[in-house]
Amino acid sequence: MTDVNKKTILVVDDEPINITVLSGTLKDHYRVIVAKNGEQALSRLDKGPIPDLILLDIMMPDMDGYEVCRRIKADPTMQHIPVIFVSAMSEHVDEEKGLKLGAFDYITKPISPAIVLTRVNNILQLQDAQKALTEQNQLLEQRVRERTAEVHNTQNITIYALASLAETRDNETGNHIRRTQYYVKVLAEDIVANGYHQDELTAENIDLLFRSAPLHDIGKVGIPDAILLKPVKLTEEEFEIMKTHPDLGAQALIEAEKMIGDDQTSFLRYAREIAQYHHEKWDGSGYPHGLSGENIPISGRLMALADVYDALISERVYKPAFSHDKAKSIILEGDGKHFDPKVVAAFLRQEQQFMDIAARYKD
Structure with missing residues (x-):
């Protein structure tokens, strides 16, 4: 030697x-x-x-x-x-x-x-x-990191593909999807910082919420074009059909979960909840199931405010874009009625963040 x-x-x-x-x-x-x-x-x-x-x-x-x-x-x-x-x-x-x-x-x-x-x-x-x-x-840890990244990437591709499908049928823009993603994340992080839902809203789950938010209207792929793309207010009968889109979205995601397998379905759990429950209202007057209070999953309650706020500040064929202050006043009117009071409080603490996100991803 x-x-x-x-x-x-x-x-x-x-x-x-x-x-x-x-x-x-x-x-x-x-x-x-x-x-x-x-x-x-x-x-x-x-x-x-x-x-x-x-x-x-x-x-x-x-x-x-x-x-x-x-x-x-x-x-x-x-x-x-x-x-x-x-x-x-x-x-x-x-x-x-x-x-x-x-x-x-x-x-x-x-x-x-x-x-x-x-x-x-x-x-x-x-x-x-x-x-x-x-x-x-170290080699095993590296392989785990690579496998985790691969799974993460697969999840993102799955969500992106589904969201893109929904986007092709909807008259809302891709920036609506991005804005609501960030609104949900900001609200979730604020709620945790103020001592609520800390067991549920872990950093990992907030990331899943952020990535799942684009699928909140996936069920609209099942709504006829004549209703989905109608440029004026829907009739009562048409609105009843439109109100089926949360359940249609949830059912589609349930089928996706079955196909992917139980070991890979956790990332779709929040997508399913958001799709099914983001039109429920705190006082029980929402749809499709008339749930109220904390019977509505926190993911649905967060998405409810994020979706409504963005709809208010965005121009639609049937309405002009409202200012932040106008949207804020409407949100406050729904405090304890449409929206979870804790989520409204988080919105008020983070309203500057909401305005920054709206400006950053403006249509």
């Missing part, structure tokens, strides 16, 4: 005879560098190369082995190096102190070459095994 391929051992001892004996024992198997005292040892370590193992005398003048070990273990670049203390049998050795400082083992003088080689070899093999395990864990 060439010196380039050999592991490096640093021998630290103030007695030349000890250095000679240890170096002679190790040189056929390892690359050996030496230091005659603690200061020189630390200097060797600073200049490199970093050794694979250190044999460290305890009783040295000026700086003993304990202090050298303490400094090595305090340095993040060197604390991984295994240290074996070497001490004379006649010396008082505080083994507990050494182990607390991070020493790996003790060898007593006079040394037995066979024992030194065996201890050093065993420790280096253990270090190699630990390094291999660490690398394997």
Whole structure:
């Protein structure tokens, strides 16, 4: 084995005879560098190369082995190096102190070459095994990250494809979808920050809400064009048909969940809830099921305000775009009626954010 391929051992001892004996024992198997005292040892370590193992005398003048070990273990670049203390049998050795400082083992003088080689070899093999395990864990973590990213990307593609399908049939713009996404996220984060729904609205679930929001009107693909694209107010009969779109959307997403499989359906849960419940009202006067209060999932309550606010500030064939202040007044009129009071409170705290989002993604 060439010196380039050999592991490096640093021998630290103030007695030349000890250095000679240890170096002679190790040189056929390892690359050996030496230091005659603690200061020189630390200097060797600073200049490199970093050794694979250190044999460290305890009783040295000026700086003993304990202090050298303490400094090595305090340095993040060197604390991984295994240290074996070497001490004379006649010396008082505080083994507990050494182990607390991070020493790996003790060898007593006079040394037995066979024992030194065996201890050093065993420790280096253990270090190699630990390094291999660490690398394997890092590789597995990287694969998990890649797989997670792949799943995340697949989810986004699924949502985008479904949202694009809905968009082709709707007279609302893609920017409506983007604006409502961000409104929902802002509302959810504010509600959590103020101590509500913290178990439900985790960071992961808020991200799912954000990504699922574009599917809130997916059910409109099942509404006839004559009703969906009608440029004037719907008749009562037409509106009854329009009111079926939340259930149509929910049913479509339920079928999608079945096709994808249970292990990949969590990301569609919020899409289904948002699609089905964003037209329900806090006082029970909404549709399609007339749910009220907290019987309406929080995802639906958040989307209800986001959707109405954006409809109010957007121009439609049947109405002009309202100002933020006008939209705000209408939202406040619906506080406790159309909308969850906690969601309205979040809107009021975040109204500047709403205006910024509306401006950023203006039609």
